[in-house]
């Protein structure tokens with residue numbers, strides 16, 4: 500797998516470097532290795548897709564909260580565009596994968612949430628409810644960037660015969676990669692507006708890094724939940 504760090508903006512690189520161990524545990528998780536070589540059990544993938552549908556619904560609500568908390572038109576527009584891309588595009592593969600197994604969208608919408616899904620989604624929503632727009636974006640960011648980086652790393656494995664080719668194609672694809680660049684721009688804007696040009700020197704930096712790191716840890720737990728669901 501290639502180890503190039505994607506160019507999703509200045510602050511992505513800084514925050515990623517600030518939690519490199521947790522970041523590696525997220526992007527190099529066994530679940531990801533199973534997607535790459537196709538060895539991930541089908542049951543794990545299906546359970547993950549059901550929980551991920553539920554996750555993305557709450558994650559979309561959190562981006563909608565971004566529209567509410569934004570402080571300029573550019574922030575509002577980027578948040579609104581992300582809500583649209585999540586609920587009208589990214590979720591399609593979840594609906595398609597479940598439909599192929601005879602599970603309807605209404606059933607996935609009502610699926611019982613695993614504890615990891617609750618922990619992660621409510622952490623993100625609470626970051627926005629309790630904090631300001633920047634707190635919210637820092638908690639939202641690892642989701643977008645991590646899958647972007649994983650998509651690029653897994654691209655060479657999207658070959659005929661890999662059952663997870665469609666999944667890899669989506670996250671390595673131009674549309675998803677552009678969304679990561681746009682979110683990187685949003686993060687840079689949000690930081691510059693609220694903390695200035697040298698955020699690492701701000702008294703707020705440690706707490707900002709912590710939000711990003713916690714969301715990164717919750718991502719790794721989400722993969723582990725997928726593996727566990729496949730074994731039960």
Ligand SMILES: Cc1ncc(CN)c(N)n1
Nearest residue numbers: 551554555642643646721
């Ligand atoms: C848990 C999780 N994290 C990230 C993504 C990519 N948007 C996702 N679909 N699910």
